[in-house]
Amino acid sequence: MISYILKRIISAVPTLLGVFLAVFFAVRMIPGDPAEVMLGANATQEQIDIYRESHGLNRSVGEQLVIALKGFATGDLGTSVSYSRPVSEMIGTALPSTIELALVGVVISSVIAVGLGVLAAAKRGRWPDILINILSTVGMSLPTFYIGLWVLTIFASKLGIIPVISNRPDIPHYKTLIGPVITMVLGLTLVRTTRSSMLEIMEEDFIRTAKAKGVSRKSILFRHALGNALIPIITMIGYNLASAMAGAIVLETVFVRNGIGKLLIDAITVRDYPMIQGTALVIAALMIAANILTDIIVALTDPRIRVTGES
Amino acid sequence: MAENKMLRIKDLRVVFPVGGKQIHAVNGVSVDLAPGEALGVIGESGCGKSVTFSSVLKLIQSPPAMISGDIELNGRSIMDLPEKEMQKIRGKEVSMIFQEPMRCLNPVEKIGVQIAESLRLHEGMTMKQALNRAVELLKMVEMPDAEQRIGCYPHQLSGGLRQRAMIAIALACSPKLLIADEPTTALDVTIQSQIIRLIQKLRKETGMGIVFISHDMGVVASLVDRIAVFYAGQIVEQGNTRDIFRNPLHPYTAGLIKCIPRLDTESRRLYTIRGSTPNLTTIPEGCCFAPRCPYATETCRTVKPEQTAFPGGRSCACHHAASLN
Incomplete structure (x- = not known):
């Protein structure tokens, strides 16, 4: 029974990775730039650039993926862009x-x-x-x-x-x-x-x-x-x-x-x-x-x- | 004599409405049983033998089934007894065991608990008392390691052991009558003979009456005092086991006896009764066995044969019974 449970938990890891990847690409296909959405229509290009850089959005999708995967592997879900607080902390409060x-x-x-x-x-x-x-x-x-x-x-x-x-x-x-x-x-x-x-x-x-x-x-x-x-x-x-x-x-x-x-x-x-x-x-x-x-x-x-x- | 019957079935008729048609499963069956007597009930599948004796415990849902006639247990008619009263009779006065021991036990309850259920219901025992009694009962049905087996689930037991557990459940409250509905049909031949020997032994020990339903003449021969042969929802012949085997009056009974494989004869082919059982949606005008009977005459096809008494407490419904004899 215990080995069965362990097996099930281990087999959940690839599933979760799949979900993570699917969501990673899906969100980047949603129209609308995060910086523009966050800063509003009146933001200057300079503000937008600063925002992007500070949140790593100026990097290529590949680089972003590597960072995200590193986070996934270490259990670090990153920092919320809108709240500027760790995602895991926000989830911990809401869960x-x-x-x-x-x-x-x-x-x-x-x-x-x-x-x-x-x-x-x-x-x-x-x-x-x-x-x-x-x-x-x-x-x-x-x-x-x-x-x-x-x-x-x-x-x-x-x-x-x-x-x-x-x-x-x-x-x-x-x-x-x-x-x-x-x-x-x-x-x-x-x-x-x-x-x-x-x-x-x-x-x-x-x-x-x-x-x-x-x-x-x-x-x-x-x-x-x-x-x-x-x-x-x-x-x-x-x-x-x-x-x-x-x-x-x-x-x-x-x-x-x-x-x-x-x-x-x-x-x-x-x-x-x-x-x-x-x-x-x-x-x-x-x-x-x-x-x-x-x-x-x-x-x-x-x-x-x-x-x-x-x- | 009339008072001395523990079970009396009189002109029982059971009709099932199925898809606009009516299936006449039982067509006027009359049979009775003295206390402690063992009756063998013989017939092909679908001849109404199970339906007849399930009616004794009112296990047939009615409606939809239409049941008429009368069934008396110890002189009391059960036909109009309310469900609550029937619950006191079931498992206490009359018990029943069934064909498929694999499917007749609750798969999620331990054997001991299933035996204890009857004892707690009818004898007012506590769970502890009932479980102790369950061990004794399992020993009585010769279950090896009875103490451990009460903690087993049905799927942990073999077919033969499950049937023994079924019998223990049925006998828990020492019923006066046990209805065994093909209890050995689903079992291996060796297990079959073990179970029959067990039922024989238990009958001797408890003195209970037995109705043993089977489609196999050979199986009942050693076990019962009397035999009733069913065909198409009717009893075509009744009599003492010995008389029936030595001297069957009805051509159908004779055919069934011939069907028992024998090792002491030369014949190579096994005997079969030609044709198949009639469709029960219509009751034929004459004798229902006529289409398959080698002796059938014009009278057989048009006039329904009445039950006729023969010496030795026998009866037979055949126009030619006396002459074939």
């Missing part, structure tokens, strides 16, 4: 709030979605199933930013429960979580996976065995069926956690909440190359970490993987 959002959001939305999925499977073909199916189809079809805007409209403008802009210091921290979490819940991503896994398992022979033992319907549903359906469900939750790290870009922008996603979007706006590279790299690393974590949890949950051979 906890993004991870917090992803974890809280994924946990709450998973619990609700699994509950609805089990209910739909138990009431298969009847009105609760049909209703849940319609809701989850709508939730999954609508883009996150669209749901987010509706959540803002209803909960912030109409009801005034949550702030429209979350990164003001006077707002209690928990309130900044409510809007994004509601948005994640309304996505209802897990409902269908849960329902179909449950229905599949309910057809298995061991469910009939449980029934023949005199096990109650409730216990069959939650212990025998959900106990087995949990394996594909956990896999999906892990996938959701990984995509929540990237999804933070949208949620943090819509709800104006500080975090690594907002850092990335702001950096793109001002062409802050090192910051874009750094945040993209960290988001990719988080996704990989979430995937590895999922595989480990699945392996621990499923005795067919965890325990091999006769004891």
Whole structure:
């Protein structure tokens, strides 16, 4: 198991390098010169030249790549062009709030979605199933930013429960979580996976065995069926956690909440190359970490993987 | 005699609506079982034998299935019993074991926990008591290293051991009746005979009644007192094992017996019954075996044969039973 985890971590390095290179070239293809964007339309050529030189932008792309790769190898993500502070320090400040959002959001939305999925499977073909199916189809079809805007409209403008802009210091921290979490819940991503896994398992022979033992319907549903359906469900939750790290870009922008996603979007706006590279790299690393974590949890949950051979 | 039956099935009919058609899986089956008696149920795949005896535990979802007739356990009809009452009967009064031991055990729970579940449900034991009892049960089904095996998951055991674990689950609460639905079909021949010997031994020890469902005449021969032969959702012949083997009344039974490979005869080809089982979407007018029967006459094709009693508690549904005898 430990050697497997190590292998996964080592194999993540080339992936991260690939992401880093892709982002390095992609940002340089965005139209607009960082110096001009930063200094504004009224900057003189002299100012622009000084700015470029101080940030190493006057060097060739090849030289910039070498510097960036050296940074990648040593873990130095460089200095933010727009904030003039080390990128790693900025990310370090923003990261906890993004991870917090992803974890809280994924946990709450998973619990609700699994509950609805089990209910739909138990009431298969009847009105609760049909209703849940319609809701989850709508939730999954609508883009996150669209749901987010509706959540803002209803909960912030109409009801005034949550702030429209979350990164003001006077707002209690928990309130900044409510809007994004509601948005994640309304996505209802897990409902269908849960329902179909449950229905599949309910057809298995061991469910009939449980029934023949005199096990109650409730216990069959939650212990025998959900106990087995949990394996594909956990896999999906892990996938959701990984995509929540990237999804933070949208949620943090819509709800104006500080975090690594907002850092990335702001950096793109001002062409802050090192910051874009750094945040993209960290988001990719988080996704990989979430995937590895999922595989480990699945392996621990499923005795067919965890325990091999006769004891 | 009527009071002395632990299981009585009367004119059971089970119809499955499938895609606009109706499958008549069981067409008026009547059979009963005295306490401690062992009944062999023989028939080809899809002849309604599993459906009939799954109905005893109400394991058939209804609706969609339409079930009529009557099933009595110890004189009490279960047809209108609510689900809660059925849960008390399942695994306690009547237990069932199934064909595929590979797929009939919960893959994510330890064997011990799966045995303990019945004990905790029906006997009100604590987990610890139930696990101790599980070890005893595994010893009873001759599982080697029972103490260690309760901590095993199903995938760690071989097919034969899994079937032993299945039997331990079924026998956990000392049921009065065990329904064994082709318990040896998915196993190797050597393991098959081990399991049959085990069931024989357990029957002697516990005195429970057994319904042993199989498509193999040879498998049931040594195990049961009485045999019911199913064909197309009906019982075509019933009688004592010895009588049935020595002197089958129904041409189908005779055919099945001839199908058992023998080493002591000269014939080189194995016997087969020509044709195949009828489509159960329509019930034929006459005898349902007529299209495959070498003795079929015009009467067989138009008039449905009634169950007729024969000496020695036998019965047979064939127009020619007396003359073929």
